Amino acid sequence: MNDKHCEEILLHHDIRPTAVRILVLQAMERFSDTFSLADLEVATETVDKSTIFRTLTLFVAHHLLHIIEDGSGSTKYCICYNDHHCSLDELHCHFHCEQCGRTFCLEQAHIPAIKYPAGFEVRQINYLIKGKCPDCRTKQRN
Amino acid sequence: MNDKHCEEILLHHDIRPTAVRILVLQAMERFSDTFSLADLEVATETVDKSTIFRTLTLFVAHHLLHIIEDGSGSTKYCICYNDHHCSLDELHCHFHCEQCGRTFCLEQAHIPAIKYPAGFEVRQINYLIKGKCPDCRTKQRN
DNA sequence: TCTGCGTTGCAACCGAGTTGCAGATCGCAC
DNA sequence: GTGCGATCTGCAACTCGGTTGCAACGCAGA
Numbered sequence: 001m002n003d004k005h006c007e008e009i010l011l012h013h014d015i016r017p018t019a020v021r022i023l024v025l026q027a028m029e030r031f032s033d034t035f036s037l038a039d040l041e042v043a044t045e046t047v048d049k050s051t052i053f054r055t056l057t058l059f060v061a062h063h064l065l066h067i068i069e070d071g072s073g074s075t076k077y078c079i080c081y082n083d084h085h086c087s088l089d090e091l092h093c094h095f096h097c098e099q100c101g102r103t104f105c106l107e108q109a110h111i112p113a114i115k116y117p118a119g120f121e122v123r124q125i126n127y128l129i130k131g132k133c134p135d136c137r138t139k140q141r142n
Numbered sequence: 143m144n145d146k147h148c149e150e151i152l153l154h155h156d157i158r159p160t161a162v163r164i165l166v167l168q169a170m171e172r173f174s175d176t177f178s179l180a181d182l183e184v185a186t187e188t189v190d191k192s193t194i195f196r197t198l199t200l201f202v203a204h205h206l207l208h209i210i211e212d213g214s215g216s217t218k219y220c221i222c223y224n225d226h227h228c229s230l231d232e233l234h235c236h237f238h239c240e241q242c243g244r245t246f247c248l249e250q251a252h253i254p255a256i257k258y259p260a261g262f263e264v265r266q267i268n269y270l271i272k273g274k275c276p277d278c279r280t281k282q283r284n
Numbered sequence: 285t286c287t288g289c290g291t292t293g294c295a296a297c298c299g300a301g302t303t304g305c306a307g308a309t310c311g312c313a314c
Numbered sequence: 315g316t317g318c319g320a321t322c323t324g325c326a327a328c329t330c331g332g333t334t335g336c337a338a339c340g341c342a343g344a
Contacts, residue, residue: 016310016311016321016322018309018310018321018322018323019309020322020323021322036300037300037301038299038300047323047324048323048324048325049300049301049324050301050302050303050323050324050325050326051322051323051324053300053301053302054302054322054323067213069211069212069213069270070211071209071211071268073299073300073332074299074300074301075300075301095259095262098265106259117237117248119275119276119279120237120271120273120274120275120276121273121274121279122271122272122273123240123272123273123274124271124272124273125269125270125271125272126213126268126269126270126271126272127267127268127269127270128211128267128268128269128270129262129264129266129267129268130264130265130266130267130268131262131263131264131265131266132262132263132265133261133262134261134262137261137263158290158291160290160291160292160340160341162291162292163291178331179331179332180330180331189292189293190292190293190294191293191331191332192292192293192294192295192332192333192334193291193292193293195332195333196291196292196333215301215330215331216330216331216332217331217332
Protein backbone atom coordinates (compact mmCIF):
# COMPACT_ATOMS: atom_id res chain seq x y z
CA MET A 1 0.00 0.00 0.00
CA ASN A 2 2.76 2.44 0.85
CA ASP A 3 5.10 4.05 -1.65
CA LYS A 4 7.97 1.68 -0.99
CA HIS A 5 5.84 -1.39 -1.54
CA CYS A 6 4.43 -0.05 -4.81
CA GLU A 7 7.85 0.96 -6.02
CA GLU A 8 9.11 -2.57 -5.47
CA ILE A 9 6.21 -4.03 -7.42
CA LEU A 10 6.90 -1.69 -10.34
CA LEU A 11 10.62 -2.46 -10.33
CA HIS A 12 9.87 -6.16 -10.15
CA HIS A 13 7.90 -5.78 -13.39
CA ASP A 14 10.61 -3.68 -15.08
CA ILE A 15 8.57 -0.49 -14.89
CA ARG A 16 10.24 2.76 -13.95
CA PRO A 17 8.59 3.84 -10.69
CA THR A 18 7.56 7.44 -11.31
CA ALA A 19 5.49 9.37 -8.79
CA VAL A 20 2.39 9.16 -10.97
CA ARG A 21 2.70 5.42 -11.53
CA ILE A 22 3.03 4.80 -7.80
CA LEU A 23 -0.06 6.93 -7.26
CA VAL A 24 -2.00 4.98 -9.87
CA LEU A 25 -0.87 1.63 -8.48
CA GLN A 26 -1.91 2.67 -4.97
CA ALA A 27 -5.32 3.59 -6.32
CA MET A 28 -5.56 0.20 -8.02
CA GLU A 29 -4.76 -1.64 -4.82
CA ARG A 30 -7.60 0.08 -3.03
CA PHE A 31 -10.05 -1.73 -5.31
CA SER A 32 -10.93 -5.11 -3.87
CA ASP A 33 -11.93 -6.51 -7.24
CA THR A 34 -11.63 -5.05 -10.74
CA PHE A 35 -11.53 -1.46 -11.91
CA SER A 36 -11.89 0.60 -15.07
CA LEU A 37 -10.06 3.60 -16.44
CA ALA A 38 -12.93 5.77 -15.25
CA ASP A 39 -12.68 4.27 -11.75
CA LEU A 40 -9.03 5.26 -11.60
CA GLU A 41 -9.80 8.73 -12.90
CA VAL A 42 -12.05 9.25 -9.90
CA ALA A 43 -9.76 7.45 -7.45
CA THR A 44 -6.60 9.34 -8.32
CA GLU A 45 -8.33 12.71 -8.74
CA THR A 46 -5.25 14.53 -10.01
CA VAL A 47 -3.97 12.20 -12.74
CA ASP A 48 -5.06 12.83 -16.31
CA LYS A 49 -7.17 10.30 -18.20
CA SER A 50 -4.61 9.89 -20.96
CA THR A 51 -1.84 9.30 -18.45
CA ILE A 52 -3.90 6.64 -16.71
CA PHE A 53 -4.64 5.09 -20.09
CA ARG A 54 -0.96 4.92 -20.97
CA THR A 55 -0.12 3.65 -17.51
CA LEU A 56 -2.69 0.88 -17.84
CA THR A 57 -1.36 -0.05 -21.27
CA LEU A 58 2.16 -0.19 -19.86
CA PHE A 59 1.14 -2.26 -16.84
CA VAL A 60 -0.70 -4.74 -19.04
CA ALA A 61 2.32 -5.06 -21.35
CA HIS A 62 4.48 -5.80 -18.31
CA HIS A 63 2.02 -8.37 -16.93
CA LEU A 64 1.26 -6.36 -13.82
CA LEU A 65 -2.39 -6.17 -14.86
CA HIS A 66 -4.69 -8.22 -16.98
CA ILE A 67 -7.63 -7.10 -19.03
CA ILE A 68 -11.15 -8.33 -18.45
CA GLU A 69 -13.83 -8.07 -21.05
CA ASP A 70 -17.12 -8.27 -19.23
CA GLY A 71 -19.29 -6.87 -21.96
CA SER A 72 -20.21 -3.90 -19.82
CA GLY A 73 -18.93 -1.46 -22.41
CA SER A 74 -15.92 -0.36 -20.46
CA THR A 75 -12.72 -2.34 -20.19
CA LYS A 76 -11.96 -3.66 -16.75
CA TYR A 77 -8.55 -4.37 -15.28
CA CYS A 78 -7.36 -6.56 -12.46
CA ILE A 79 -3.99 -6.86 -10.75
CA CYS A 80 -2.10 -10.07 -11.58
CA TYR A 81 -0.88 -11.41 -8.26
CA ASN A 82 0.49 -14.62 -9.64
CA ASP A 83 3.78 -14.45 -11.46
CA HIS A 84 3.52 -17.51 -13.62
CA HIS A 85 2.72 -17.25 -17.30
CA CYS A 86 1.47 -20.67 -18.12
CA SER A 87 1.97 -22.16 -21.57
CA LEU A 88 -1.61 -21.32 -22.40
CA ASP A 89 -0.83 -17.64 -22.22
CA GLU A 90 -3.85 -16.57 -20.24
CA LEU A 91 -6.81 -18.19 -18.62
CA HIS A 92 -9.35 -15.94 -17.01
CA CYS A 93 -12.52 -16.68 -15.13
CA HIS A 94 -14.66 -13.77 -14.07
CA PHE A 95 -18.10 -13.07 -12.74
CA HIS A 96 -19.95 -9.97 -13.84
CA CYS A 97 -22.87 -8.80 -11.73
CA GLU A 98 -25.51 -7.34 -14.00
CA GLN A 99 -27.08 -5.47 -11.11
CA CYS A 100 -24.22 -3.56 -9.47
CA GLY A 101 -21.92 -3.76 -12.50
CA ARG A 102 -18.96 -5.09 -10.55
CA THR A 103 -16.76 -7.81 -11.95
CA PHE A 104 -14.96 -10.36 -9.81
CA CYS A 105 -11.96 -12.54 -10.54
CA LEU A 106 -12.82 -16.11 -9.74
CA GLU A 107 -10.44 -18.85 -8.80
CA GLN A 108 -9.05 -20.43 -11.90
CA ALA A 109 -9.46 -23.81 -10.28
CA HIS A 110 -13.11 -23.63 -11.24
CA ILE A 111 -12.33 -23.78 -14.94
CA PRO A 112 -12.24 -27.29 -16.29
CA ALA A 113 -10.22 -28.41 -19.25
CA ILE A 114 -12.25 -28.36 -22.43
CA LYS A 115 -11.85 -30.10 -25.74
CA TYR A 116 -10.88 -27.43 -28.24
CA PRO A 117 -12.26 -27.76 -31.72
CA ALA A 118 -9.64 -29.06 -34.11
CA GLY A 119 -7.67 -26.60 -36.20
CA PHE A 120 -7.90 -23.66 -33.85
CA GLU A 121 -4.83 -22.34 -32.11
CA VAL A 122 -5.75 -21.32 -28.60
CA ARG A 123 -3.91 -18.44 -26.97
CA GLN A 124 -6.31 -17.20 -24.36
CA ILE A 125 -9.49 -18.38 -22.69
CA ASN A 126 -12.05 -16.13 -21.09
CA TYR A 127 -14.71 -17.70 -19.00
CA LEU A 128 -17.23 -15.02 -18.15
CA ILE A 129 -20.23 -15.75 -15.98
CA LYS A 130 -23.00 -13.20 -15.71
CA GLY A 131 -25.71 -12.96 -13.16
CA LYS A 132 -26.16 -11.60 -9.68
CA CYS A 133 -23.44 -11.35 -7.04
CA PRO A 134 -23.92 -12.47 -3.43
CA ASP A 135 -24.20 -8.87 -2.21
CA CYS A 136 -26.99 -7.97 -4.60
CA ARG A 137 -28.82 -11.21 -3.84
CA THR A 138 -28.87 -10.62 -0.10
CA LYS A 139 -29.77 -6.96 -0.55
CA GLN A 140 -32.78 -7.98 -2.59
CA ARG A 141 -34.03 -10.35 0.11
CA ASN A 142 -34.14 -7.66 2.81
CA MET B 143 -32.66 -16.96 -48.11
CA ASN B 144 -35.62 -15.73 -50.12
CA ASP B 145 -38.17 -13.19 -48.94
CA LYS B 146 -40.79 -15.76 -48.04
CA HIS B 147 -38.38 -17.75 -45.91
CA CYS B 148 -37.23 -14.63 -44.05
CA GLU B 149 -40.77 -13.46 -43.53
CA GLU B 150 -41.66 -16.76 -41.90
CA ILE B 151 -38.71 -16.55 -39.56
CA LEU B 152 -39.71 -13.05 -38.49
CA LEU B 153 -43.34 -14.03 -37.94
CA HIS B 154 -42.23 -17.07 -35.99
CA HIS B 155 -40.40 -14.70 -33.62
CA ASP B 156 -43.34 -12.29 -33.36
CA ILE B 157 -41.64 -9.61 -35.42
CA ARG B 158 -43.59 -7.69 -38.01
CA PRO B 159 -41.93 -8.51 -41.34
CA THR B 160 -41.26 -5.15 -42.93
CA ALA B 161 -39.31 -4.83 -46.17
CA VAL B 162 -36.28 -3.43 -44.38
CA ARG B 163 -36.26 -6.16 -41.75
CA ILE B 164 -36.39 -8.84 -44.40
CA LEU B 165 -33.51 -7.15 -46.17
CA VAL B 166 -31.48 -7.02 -42.98
CA LEU B 167 -32.23 -10.65 -42.15
CA GLN B 168 -31.18 -11.72 -45.65
CA ALA B 169 -27.92 -9.86 -45.19
CA MET B 170 -27.42 -11.61 -41.87
CA GLU B 171 -27.93 -15.01 -43.39
CA ARG B 172 -25.21 -14.36 -45.93
CA PHE B 173 -22.67 -14.29 -43.12
CA SER B 174 -21.44 -17.78 -42.38
CA ASP B 175 -20.39 -16.85 -38.87
CA THR B 176 -20.95 -13.73 -36.83
CA PHE B 177 -21.43 -10.12 -37.92
CA SER B 178 -21.40 -6.62 -36.50
CA LEU B 179 -23.56 -3.56 -37.05
CA ALA B 180 -20.86 -2.19 -39.35
CA ASP B 181 -20.85 -5.45 -41.35
CA LEU B 182 -24.57 -5.10 -41.94
CA GLU B 183 -24.21 -1.45 -42.89
CA VAL B 184 -21.90 -2.53 -45.70
CA ALA B 185 -23.91 -5.62 -46.62
CA THR B 186 -27.28 -3.92 -46.91
CA GLU B 187 -25.90 -0.75 -48.53
CA THR B 188 -29.19 1.13 -48.43
CA VAL B 189 -30.32 0.69 -44.85
CA ASP B 190 -29.41 3.35 -42.34
CA LYS B 191 -27.13 2.60 -39.39
CA SER B 192 -29.75 3.61 -36.83
CA THR B 193 -32.35 1.41 -38.45
CA ILE B 194 -29.98 -1.54 -38.40
CA PHE B 195 -29.20 -0.78 -34.78
CA ARG B 196 -32.87 -0.78 -33.87
CA THR B 197 -33.47 -3.90 -35.93
CA LEU B 198 -30.65 -5.70 -34.13
CA THR B 199 -32.00 -4.63 -30.76
CA LEU B 200 -35.43 -5.89 -31.74
CA PHE B 201 -34.12 -9.21 -33.04
CA VAL B 202 -32.14 -9.77 -29.87
CA ALA B 203 -35.17 -9.00 -27.70
CA HIS B 204 -37.15 -11.57 -29.73
CA HIS B 205 -34.42 -14.21 -29.44
CA LEU B 206 -33.74 -14.29 -33.15
CA LEU B 207 -30.16 -13.18 -32.53
CA HIS B 208 -27.76 -13.41 -29.70
CA ILE B 209 -25.00 -11.03 -28.73
CA ILE B 210 -21.37 -12.04 -28.62
CA GLU B 211 -18.80 -10.09 -26.72
CA ASP B 212 -15.46 -10.97 -28.21
CA GLY B 213 -13.52 -8.07 -26.79
CA SER B 214 -12.80 -6.77 -30.28
CA GLY B 215 -14.39 -3.43 -29.45
CA SER B 216 -17.44 -3.92 -31.61
CA THR B 217 -20.42 -6.00 -30.64
CA LYS B 218 -20.96 -9.12 -32.70
CA TYR B 219 -24.23 -10.86 -33.41
CA CYS B 220 -25.12 -14.38 -34.41
CA ILE B 221 -28.39 -15.95 -35.52
CA CYS B 222 -29.98 -18.27 -32.95
CA TYR B 223 -30.95 -21.36 -34.84
CA ASN B 224 -32.07 -23.31 -31.82
CA ASP B 225 -35.40 -22.44 -30.36
CA HIS B 226 -34.96 -23.69 -26.86
CA HIS B 227 -34.25 -21.35 -24.02
CA CYS B 228 -32.68 -23.60 -21.50
CA SER B 229 -33.10 -22.92 -17.81
CA LEU B 230 -29.63 -21.44 -17.76
CA ASP B 231 -30.78 -18.61 -19.97
CA GLU B 232 -27.83 -18.55 -22.29
CA LEU B 233 -24.67 -20.49 -22.81
CA HIS B 234 -22.31 -19.27 -25.47
CA CYS B 235 -19.03 -20.62 -26.70
CA HIS B 236 -17.17 -18.62 -29.29
CA PHE B 237 -13.79 -18.46 -30.88
CA HIS B 238 -12.30 -15.09 -31.78
CA CYS B 239 -9.44 -15.04 -34.28
CA GLU B 240 -7.03 -12.30 -33.32
CA GLN B 241 -5.58 -12.25 -36.81
CA CYS B 242 -8.56 -11.89 -39.15
CA GLY B 243 -10.92 -10.58 -36.46
CA ARG B 244 -13.66 -13.08 -37.23
CA THR B 245 -15.62 -14.73 -34.45
CA PHE B 246 -17.08 -18.21 -34.74
CA CYS B 247 -19.86 -19.88 -32.81
CA LEU B 248 -18.62 -23.18 -31.48
CA GLU B 249 -20.67 -26.20 -30.63
CA GLN B 250 -22.03 -25.87 -27.14
CA ALA B 251 -21.21 -29.50 -26.58
CA HIS B 252 -17.64 -28.44 -25.98
CA ILE B 253 -18.54 -26.57 -22.82
CA PRO B 254 -18.34 -28.70 -19.74
CA ALA B 255 -20.31 -28.16 -16.57
CA ILE B 256 -18.37 -26.13 -14.04
CA LYS B 257 -18.67 -25.69 -10.33
CA TYR B 258 -20.02 -22.21 -9.74
CA PRO B 259 -18.70 -20.36 -6.75
CA ALA B 260 -21.24 -20.32 -3.96
CA GLY B 261 -23.54 -17.33 -3.57
CA PHE B 262 -23.52 -16.24 -7.19
CA GLU B 263 -26.67 -16.47 -9.26
CA VAL B 264 -25.73 -17.52 -12.77
CA ARG B 265 -27.79 -16.26 -15.69
CA GLN B 266 -25.44 -16.48 -18.61
CA ILE B 267 -22.11 -18.07 -19.40
CA ASN B 268 -19.73 -16.85 -22.07
CA TYR B 269 -16.86 -19.06 -23.00
CA LEU B 270 -14.61 -17.09 -25.29
CA ILE B 271 -11.48 -18.60 -26.76
CA LYS B 272 -8.98 -16.38 -28.50
CA GLY B 273 -6.24 -17.37 -30.85
CA LYS B 274 -5.83 -18.16 -34.51
CA CYS B 275 -8.46 -19.73 -36.72
CA PRO B 276 -7.77 -22.64 -39.10
CA ASP B 277 -7.84 -20.34 -42.16
CA CYS B 278 -5.22 -17.99 -40.77
CA ARG B 279 -3.05 -20.86 -39.61
CA THR B 280 -2.93 -22.50 -43.04
CA LYS B 281 -2.43 -19.16 -44.77
CA GLN B 282 0.60 -18.53 -42.62
CA ARG B 283 2.17 -21.86 -43.55
CA ASN B 284 2.03 -21.20 -47.29
C1' DT C 285 -59.85 8.81 -48.40
C1' DC C 286 -58.53 9.83 -43.70
C1' DT C 287 -56.21 8.79 -39.41
C1' DG C 288 -52.93 6.88 -36.28
C1' DC C 289 -49.18 4.34 -35.08
C1' DG C 290 -45.18 1.82 -36.01
C1' DT C 291 -41.07 2.25 -38.89
C1' DT C 292 -37.32 4.57 -41.10
C1' DG C 293 -33.57 7.99 -42.32
C1' DC C 294 -31.07 11.87 -41.04
C1' DA C 295 -28.40 14.35 -38.09
C1' DA C 296 -26.76 15.19 -33.91
C1' DC C 297 -25.11 13.46 -29.77
C1' DC C 298 -22.57 10.48 -26.26
C1' DG C 299 -18.88 8.28 -23.96
C1' DA C 300 -14.88 5.34 -23.86
C1' DG C 301 -10.76 5.15 -25.76
C1' DT C 302 -6.75 7.13 -28.34
C1' DT C 303 -3.34 10.35 -30.24
C1' DG C 304 -0.34 14.63 -31.13
C1' DC C 305 2.15 17.83 -29.08
C1' DA C 306 4.36 20.87 -25.94
C1' DG C 307 6.07 21.36 -21.46
C1' DA C 308 7.76 18.97 -17.21
C1' DT C 309 10.60 15.68 -15.16
C1' DC C 310 14.11 12.15 -14.80
C1' DG C 311 18.65 9.92 -15.10
C1' DC C 312 23.09 10.37 -16.35
C1' DA C 313 27.49 12.41 -17.93
C1' DC C 314 30.39 16.06 -17.10
C1' DG D 315 25.48 21.55 -9.50
C1' DT D 316 24.70 22.00 -14.63
C1' DG D 317 23.41 20.57 -19.13
C1' DC D 318 21.30 17.39 -22.19
C1' DG D 319 18.72 13.66 -24.26
C1' DA D 320 15.07 10.54 -23.21
C1' DT D 321 11.00 9.64 -20.99
C1' DC D 322 6.77 10.97 -18.88
C1' DT D 323 2.67 13.83 -18.25
C1' DG D 324 -1.37 16.96 -19.08
C1' DC D 325 -4.15 19.17 -22.29
C1' DA D 326 -6.95 19.27 -26.08
C1' DA D 327 -8.61 17.41 -29.92
C1' DC D 328 -10.06 13.50 -32.28
C1' DT D 329 -11.96 8.68 -33.47
C1' DC D 330 -15.36 5.39 -33.60
C1' DG D 331 -19.10 2.46 -32.17
C1' DG D 332 -23.22 3.04 -30.35
C1' DT D 333 -27.56 5.73 -29.24
C1' DT D 334 -31.31 9.15 -29.43
C1' DG D 335 -34.64 12.94 -31.07
C1' DC D 336 -37.34 14.15 -34.52
C1' DA D 337 -39.67 14.61 -38.69
C1' DA D 338 -41.18 12.12 -42.67
C1' DC D 339 -42.90 7.91 -44.52
C1' DG D 340 -46.09 4.07 -45.19
C1' DC D 341 -49.26 0.68 -44.09
C1' DA D 342 -53.60 -1.08 -41.79
C1' DG D 343 -58.01 -0.16 -40.21
C1' DA D 344 -62.01 3.20 -39.88
